[in-house]
Amino acid sequence: MKKKDVELDNLITLLEGKFSNEEQVEKDSGFAHLSLINVRIWKDRPGYWIYSQVSDANKDEYIYSQRILTYQRLDSSKIISTGYKIPNSKDYRNGWENIEIFENLTPESLEIRNGCQVYFKKKTSTIYSGKTKKGSCKSSIKEIDYITSSFVVSKDKISIWTRGYNKKGNQVWGKIKGPYKYRRISKKSNR
Secondary structure, three states: OOOOOHHHHHHHHHHOEEEEOHHHHHHOOOOOOEEEEEEEEOOOOOOEEEEEEEEEOOOOOOEEEEEEEEEEEOOOOEEEEEEEEOOOHHHHOOHHHOHHHHHHOOHHHOEEOOOOOEEEEEEEOOEEEEEOOOOOEEOOOOOOOEEEEEEEEEOOEEEEEEEEEOOOOOEEEOOOOOOEEEEEEEOOOOO
């Protein structure tokens, strides 16, 4: 029997749930009010798989991002998260409401986001930080050569700072002043 990876399991527990950056928006109107929902899917398959959705907190129909993420141990100190694009993603909008919808997909049917892996390290007993490798996550958005993402995950909080850079290395997309700061509003999504 395979030994349970406590650190990896703890990271997944911290990521799961429904989050909002409402507190941040109240202090700084320069940030859009967003909802982040992470729900575990495919529990019967090897590894940890999460459906992640970012949407307008006031209008659920405005979905900015939908991804399926897998988390696995890379080495003794690092956990790697790999993101996948969902084919026909509109068919899976608000999939967190009914995770059985994802049974129609297989890992092989997903499109990997090459170079966009996030490497997490445990910082304290309840804080994990992660980031992409600089220059490796290429963008399909015109005038953006690559994207970087940095994460801090802790009890009831997730901070995400995503920025886009041009070929000269100048930031041309994303917030300059800092990350989106989400606070947990429920342990589990409305399943």
